Amino acid sequence: xxxxxxxxTAPIEGPDPEKVKAELIAKYxxxxxxxxxxxxxxxxxxxxxxxxxxxxxxxxxxxLMSQRGCxxxxxxxxxxxxxxxxxxxxxxxxxxxxxxxxxxRNQTDPDTTPDGHNFMTxxxxxxxxxxxxxxxxxxxxxxxxxEAYDNFKPKxxxxxxxxxxxxxxxxxxxxxxxxxxxxxxxxxxxxCEGYKGVSQSAGHHIANNQIFKHVVGxxxxxxxxxxxxxxxxxxxxxxxxxxxERIFEKCGITTVATxxxxxxxxxxxxxxxxxxxxxxxxxxxxxxxxMMEKKFGVPWIKINFxxxxxxxxxxxxxxxxxxxxxxxxxxxxxxxxxxxAVQAARDAIRPRTEGKRAMLFVGGSRAHHYQELFRExxxxxxxxxxxxxxxxxxxxxxxxxGVKVDADSRNIEELxxxxxxxxxxxxxxxxxLAALSAKGLEFKDxxxxxxxxxxxxxxxxxxxxxxxxxMIEKYRPDIFCAGIKEKYxxxxxxxxxxxxxxxxxxxxxxxxxxxxxxxxxIDRMVNSRVWGYLKAPWQTNPELAATYAWE
Ligand code: CFM
Numbered sequence: 297x298x299x300x301x302x303x304x305t306a307p308i309e310g311p312d313p314e315k316v317k318a319e320l321i322a323k324y325x326x327x328x329x330x331x332x333x334x335x336x337x338x339x340x341x342x343x344x345x346x347x348x349x350x351x352x353x354x355x356x357x358x359x360l361m362s363q364r365g366c367x368x369x370x371x372x373x374x375x376x377x378x379x380x381x382x383x384x385x386x387x388x389x390x391x392x393x394x395x396x397x398x399x400x401r402n403q404t405d406p407d408t409t410p411d412g413h414n415f416m417t418x419x420x421x422x423x424x425x426x427x428x429x430x431x432x433x434x435x436x437x438x439x440x441x442x443e444a445y446d447n448f449k450p451k452x453x454x455x456x457x458x459x460x461x462x463x464x465x466x467x468x469x470x471x472x473x474x475x476x477x478x479x480x481x482x483x484x485x486x487x488c489e490g491y492k493g494v495s496q497s498a499g500h501h502i503a504n505n506q507i508f509k510h511v512v513g514x515x516x517x518x519x520x521x522x523x524x525x526x527x528x529x530x531x532x533x534x535x536x537x538x539x540x541e542r543i544f545e546k547c548g549i550t551t552v553a554t555x556x557x558x559x560x561x562x563x564x565x566x567x568x569x570x571x572x573x574x575x576x577x578x579x580x581x582x583x584x585x586x587m588m589e590k591k592f593g594v595p596w597i598k599i600n601f602x603x604x605x606x607x608x609x610x611x612x613x614x615x616x617x618x619x620x621x622x623x624x625x626x627x628x629x630x631x632x633x634x635x636x637a638v639q640a641a642r643d644a645i646r647p648r649t650e651g652k653r654a655m656l657f658v659g660g661s662r663a664h665h666y667q668e669l670f671r672e673x674x675x676x677x678x679x680x681x682x683x684x685x686x687x688x689x690x691x692x693x694x695x696x697x698g699v700k701v702d703a704d705s706r707n708i709e710e711l712x713x714x715x716x717x718x719x720x721x722x723x724x725x726x727x728x729l730a731a732l733s734a735k736g737l738e739f740k741d742x743x744x745x746x747x748x749x750x751x752x753x754x755x756x757x758x759x760x761x762x763x764x765x766x767m768i769e770k771y772r773p774d775i776f777c778a779g780i781k782e783k784y785x786x787x788x789x790x791x792x793x794x795x796x797x798x799x800x801x802x803x804x805x806x807x808x809x810x811x812x813x814x815x816x817x818i819d820r821m822v823n824s825r826v827w828g829y830l831k832a833p834w835q836t837n838p839e840l841a842a843t844y845a846w847e
Contacts, residue, residue: 306750306751307751308653308676308678308750308751308752308753310653310770310771311770311771313338313752313753316754316766316767316770316771317333317338317754319770320756320763320766321336323762328360331351331354331357332357334351335350335351335352335354335757335758336754336756336757336763337349337350337754337755337756338752338754338755339746339749339750339753339754339755340751341751347692347746347747348746349691350687350691350755350757351757352682352686352687352689352690352757352758353495353497353684353685353704353705354494354702354704354758355494355704356495360762361760361761361762362683362758363657363683363759363779363781363782364495364684364758365495365683365684366459366490366491366496366499367488367490367491367492367493367496367498367499368386368392368396368456368457368458368459368488368489368490369490369496369499370495370497370498370499370502370503370580370684371456371488371496371499371502371503372384372396372486372488372499372503373396373400373499374400374499374500374503374531374580375499375503375507375556375580376454376456376486376503376507376556377396377397377398377400377402377531377556378404378416378531378532378557378558378559379556379559379560380406380407380413380414380415380558380560381407381412381413381415381450381452381560381561381562382415382450382451382561383444383448383450383453383454384454384456385421385422385440385441385444385453385454385456386419386420386421386422386456386458387421387424387437387440387455387457387458387466387468388421388422388424388456388457388458388459389421389423389424389458390421392421392490393420394419397419399780399798400797400798401533401534401798401799401803402416402531402532402533403533403534403535403538403557403558404557404559405538405558407560413448413450415448415450420440421440422436422437424460424461428464429464432465432466433460433461433466434467434468437466437468437471438471438474438475441453441472441475441479441483445475445479450481451481451561452511452561453475453479453481453482453483454483454484454485454506455468455471455472455485455486456485456486456488457485457487457488459489459490461489462489462491462492468485468486468487469485469487471485482510482511482514482561484506484509484511486502486503488502492707493705493707493708494684494704495683495684495758496683496684497579497660497684497685497686498705498707498708500579500580500581500583501583501708502708502709504584504587505583505709507555507564507584508583508587508588508711508713511561511564511565512564512568513565513568513591513592513716513719514566515566516566516568516569516719517566517569518569519566519569520550521549521552522550522620522623523548523549523550523571523614524550524569524571525544525551525552525570525571525572525573525574525614526551526552526554526555526567526570526572526573526574526588526594527540527551527553527554527555527557527574528573528574528575528576528577528581528584528585528596529575529576529577529578529579529580529661530554530555530557530576530806531556531557531577532554532557532558533557533803534802534803534805535803535804536557536601536803536804536805536806536807536810537554537557537806538804539806539807539808539809539810540806540807541554542809543601543611543630543634543807543808546626547611547614547615547630548622548623552566552567552569552570553566553567553570555567555584567588568591568592568594568719570594571594571618571723572594572595572596572597572617572618573585573589573596573597574596574597574599574614575597576599576600576601577660578660578661578689578742579659579660579661579682579684579686579689580660582742586713586740587713589740590713590714590715591714591719592719592720592721593715593722593723595617595740596739596740597617597738597739597741598738599614600665601807602662602806603665603668603671603811604634604635604638604642604672604807604811605668605672606665607806607807607808607811608631608635611627611630612627614627615628616732616736616737617732617737634808635808637808638808638811638812641812641815641816642672642673642815645673645815645816646673646674648822648823649675649818649819649823650673650674650675651674651676652673652674652676652774652775652822653675653676653677653771653774654667654670654675654676654677654678654773654776654777655678655679655680655767655768655771655775655776656776656777657680657681657682657756657759657776657777657782658682658683658777658778658796658797659682659683659684659685659796659797660682660683660684660685660686660689661682661689662777662796663680663682663745663777664680664682664744664748666796667745667748667749669805669814669815669818670818672811672815673815673818673819675774675775675818676750677750677753678754678773679756679767679771679773680753681755681756681758681759682745682757682758683759684758685757686699687699688744689742689744689745690744690746690755690757691744691747692741692742692743692746693740693742693743693744754767761782761785764776764778764785764786765785765789768786768791769789773791774791774792774822775792775793775794775821775822776791776792776794777794778793779796779797779798780795780797780798783795787827788830788832788833790827790828790831790832791827792822792824794817794818794821802817
């Protein structure tokens with residue numbers, strides 16, 4: 297199996313990216329244009345093979361229509377939402393709870409044993425009203441925790457603060473402590489008010505901190521399994537984690553905990569006993585990996601199960617880490633068994649997708665990972681960007697020491713973590729780690745999106761709707777990937793649009809079977825003739841074109 301070639305040397309065809317960049321910012325007031333110019337980068341290696349610097353994780357300019365969500369969404373919706381047996385109570389108005397409830401299509405395998413719990417089919421909220429906004433909501437929160445306990449007898453209850461909670465100053469942590477003592481179960485809170493930080497990224501960090509503080513390390517039992525790993529940053533959207541678990545099982549790799557797709561609180565509590573952390577989505581979960589390594593000695597590596605070749609490569613990395621001949625043999629056997637079906641699907645579909653061009657503007661990791669699947673289809677990524685990632689997700693972790701910490705990031709607590717006096721257990725000796733690194737296994741590292749993108753492609757951080765429209769006009773990609781908020785305005789351009797957050801109605805797309813699903817889906821989308829029949833309103837009504845006149 298050959299490694300997918302890094303494609304920075306092959307320039308993309310189409311309009312001059314420098315000119316497109318100039319047009320993207322031409323309509324903005326000078327100050328906004330200056331800011332956006334640092335977030336819209338023509339991806340061209342600089343001397344010393346350095347990827348250019350991009351500004352990321354900064355506030356969106358008010359008035360620009362952003363794709364971003366909020367801190368609460370990142371904490372409750374993204375990181376904690378997929379856990380099935382914690383009662384997650386949204387302390388706030390009802391809409392915050394409702395709109396963060398399963399719209400992301402995070403699946404779980406419900407525990408059907410007599411005392412097994414699955415609360416994902418419920419939406420818990422304190423349904424704050426005017427009365428609580430004026431007189432305070434702590435009493436109502438206490439009642440809600442009590443009511444949830446009485447009805448469900450869960451092992452744990454988590455409380456999430458929404459914007460008004462921070463504004464009126466409810467002390468959710470005091471309430472949680474009180475209820476923890478009163479009920480004798482784990483009750484903990486997240487100060488993840490929507491306005492904290494500049495995007496949902498702040499919510500990831502807050503979620504990581506609290507899960508680490510209140511749950512990880514509570515159960516020291518070392519369970520069965522010879523090769524025990526945690527899968528971090530995999531949220532089981534459309535069943536992705538199920539497919540990865542299937543492959544792991546075949547290989548004889550034991551998943552101790554997944555953060556947090558198809559997860560349970562007991563698995564989190566026990567996760568520090570694993571021997572390796574595998575990071576799928578670096579953006580949302582790298583904090584847990586870092587803290588677990590510091591406190592318990594579990595090393596982490598970046599893996600990627602999006603793309604069949606990437607999956608094979610990631611499995612080989614795991615085998616290399618454990619360095620066990622039987623495991624290596626099994627991993628190779630599984631790859632050999634799984635790849636022919638993938639190859640057959642690819643051979644059948646690729647003649648129809650070869651040379652087509654994609655744009656991906658998603659979250660904080662998928663805009664990178666999915667380029668791998670498009671490459672397998674012979675497609676090129678014209679332009680991509682994240683909604684809320686940081687510079688390291690674009691340029692690689694090597695830039696971390698130079699990343700400026702601004703007031704918005706300083707707002708988010710950095711936990712002071714040190715070696716656990718009793719439970720810190722280095723999984724490998726420094727010499728073993730060095731030997732593995734020498735063999736090419738990179739620990740604690742992530743190269744980011746930009747080194748793998750075509751030369752001259754535009755990398756755009758926190759793209760606005762205006763910029764999206766203009767990019768589509770200029771390049772007419774064959775497919776555009778983003779989320780539900782963008783979907784219909786993109787389709788009105790006559791361009792097929794694939795949701796890479798919820799996968800529309802599809803998935804899984806991870807692993808070997810997922811790759812085949814994705815090939816078929818993209819084939820269907822880019823080769824559908826329906827888009828050619830579609831006229832945007834401004835194409836049939838010229839008077840509407842005035843608002844979109846950038847020529
Ligand atoms: Fe990680 Fe995610 Fe993503 Fe993310 Fe998300 Fe998501 Fe995403 Mo939507 S954790 S950064 S905050 S991979 S919900 S499962 S699809 S934006 S690219």
